[in-house]
Amino acid sequence: MVARIKDVRDVLEPGQTLTLHGWVRTRRDSKQGLSFIELNDGSCLGNLQIIVEGTTEGFEDQQKHITTGASLEVTGELKESPGKGQRVELHATKIVVLGSADPETYPLQKKRHTFEYLREIAHLRPRSNTFGAIARVRNAASAAIHNFFQSRHFLYVHTPIITTSDCEGAGQMFRVTTLDLARIAQIQTEIDYAQDFFGKAASLTVSGQLEAEIYATSTGPCYTFGPTFRAENSNTTRHLAEFWMVEPEIPFFDLQANMELAEEFIKYVISHVLETCAEDMDFFNQRIEKTVLETLKNIVDHDFERIPYTTAVEILEKADRKWEFPVQWGHDLQSEHERYLTEEHFKKPIILFDYPRTIKPFYMRCNEDGKTVRAMDVLVPRIGEIIGGSQREERLDVLEARMKECHLDPEDYWWYLDLRRFGTVPHAGFGLGFERLIQLLTGMQNIRDCIPFPRTPKNAEF
Template sequence: MSYQPIKHVLTAAEISQTVTVRGWVRTKRESKNAIFIALNDGSTIHTIQAVAQPGQFAEDLLKLVTTGSCVAATGTLVESQGAGQKVEIQLSDLHVYGTADPDKYPLQPKKHSLEFLREIAHLRPRTNTFSAVLRIRHALAYAVHKYFNDNGFYYLHTPIITASDAEGAGEMFRVTTLDMTNPPRNEEGAIDYKQDFFGRETNLTVSGQLEGELGALALGKIYTFGPTFRAENSNTTRHLAEFWMIEPEMAFYELEDNMNLAEDFVKNVIGYALEHCADDLAFLENRLKEEEKTKKKEEQSELSLLEKLRFVVDNNFERLTYTEAIDILLQSKPHKKGQFQYDVKWGIDLQSEHERYLVEKHFKKPVILTNYPREIKAFYMKLDEDGKTVRAMDVLFPGIGEIIGGSQREDDYEKLLMRVKEVGIEPESLWWYLETRQFGTAPHAGFGLGFERLVLFVTGMGNIRDVIPFPRTPKSADF
């Protein structure tokens, strides 16, 4: 008999129907009158209980059914007599696909720390927490593609291997086929990358934005959604060496259009998760409530997970300039009482504590800041008429601070060339990017959203390593 996902059996299967489910054993307990096996197959956070009678199956078979083993269970679906589930399966047949030695299997039915689970990333998707996170991650990825498709965007695959540094930060992973134990050298004694596979130095990309702009200046509206890499030696809860970026680029969009798109986009994808991931979000909200109880009162969040998500979806985002935000921060009680860890003055790169104050305390709604000082923003952002600021925008969320960064792009060739030289980039290395400002230039804009940061916000997890299946961090690439 063909099997059915447990999610379907729990919600749609008819009572008295014969069903077959397959999955992994979460628990098995025995009493004088019955044997209870809880199964989960990943289709839902919930388990289904399969019930056998003592003596119904051979003892040797039942010994193989332990926590972590994989089985197929066939039987009649009946209303459950126990608390906690509406239906259960009265077993008629039981097949074991794979066993799990209970003395070695690390996921026994008890609470495990997230740190421990990172050490067994090959097994942690079997836990309630990580199966919920991964289902939500899938739903958000689907919602991203659906939103852009429904709004007339084209999905553009930009290079993973690149010779340009879009951010100008230099923290990139080198890609080479040269023998690093004995590399070829040029007359100056430096490594001769002309003999490398691509005939020049290449790296893993930190962003698809620059190539995305090329697509927008031909197709009108595009988006990228792919892996990006940054060789930043950081072990914080907010950094990964490999992560996924969503980067739309739109011809004929200016700053206001960009803000409108960003707000509508994040409301839409978060709304999709609220609608389609209710059970997983409810579980993660309860998990977060228990976690909050262990924190000091001043460290506890004022909003539950679902309240935080509704906070974004239900509010119009407040829009103000960077200069206006600095004035608000200078007049704030935390600044006047010296409670901010970082100083506030015009020209600083705002810290998370400043961003969160604006969102959570002052406006009590998501915030979009615009027109940042040119010195703290990337070379490709369009200069304002004052020459001091650029048409940048950052979207700020509760609990996390900046979640989206974007701008209207500089479409004036001479101004862009000046900025490229100012930040120390060789114009020849970006000749193709500069040429688009000479051949039919147009106003255009775009933004970037780190997908893991979005998943972090929606799931309420505290560490970005726990929202990607196999995190890549300094000294860690085991899986």
């Protein structure tokens, strides 16, 4: 039988004959003529020890190619291991080198590499312990997200990557065009997008929310899970140009129900990852961030505190702390403020709501005070904001007024306004940045290490 190392280490019993495929992590030879190969196939953090005798079929002819990084096919008998830290080992009866790796030039030698260096070899970094574990956690978190919504009868909607509307109104969008912009710049000052492929200016999406509202107000609760893009020139540990967003949208929901769903969602995903990726999570807790398990269990075990934005500002103003960014009502909270509230003041996750309307997008429902909107942000220790959401503005006249207030042309959003003209309903939703969630789960400091191939200013390699 052909097996994966995870099953061999955890499930299969000694005495079976099986075939494994994988890559050599290390090899050492004994004076007794035995070779000990540590093989890994990416299915789990741990390796499987392969015992190879000098008489093993294929070994004599290929042993010089069995070096770190080489890929092998190994057939043998599974036996109990006398060594500590491993339940079984494979005694090889046949070994085949499928692909050699030059030991002089192979970039992943057995030593600690910096994350900066590993970003330069993103095509090989999944073979390292850290990035193999991150890949498995991403996989488990993705499965948990789909399980959460599917078990609650949400419809999975694929929203477009190319769009003609700016959901956030910030203007930081990547333009998509087939026009020869260099030639146009030589002969005219303005670009006529009527001549472009789509007949108008188009960009990569910053959010699937507006399109998700179409389905939420037609087929019921739905969610999107896909890539989004922002042309924000931020070279920080918290920003990516391309990242994945999870965005549920629910009809007949208000802000209170939205907050309850967001809390339930976060706890479900974390619990699933802790259960299914225990070995990887122990690795992150030991090697990356020694408080990651404590932080995650704190989130799962506590009810989220819920306070208005105004109350949060008052708490921050009274704090015995000198802020890098001064606290003022009407301004967005910064990471230092969010972490103080979650890590020092409340010592648990919190949900802030009722933000000033001047710092939030046009689609959020206005409160009766005329100053705030029914927005919410979920803040967690060590990360800060991980979810942002709101009850949507379902009143046509108010929505049109808010668009003009935000300097948007209502005609550009005619279809979005139609959702309010024809059978409008209260509805709400939120967005979760998937890579921000992976940061929380793994303890990684730089968000560029939480996505397989990071896209950042001046970097689009691989």
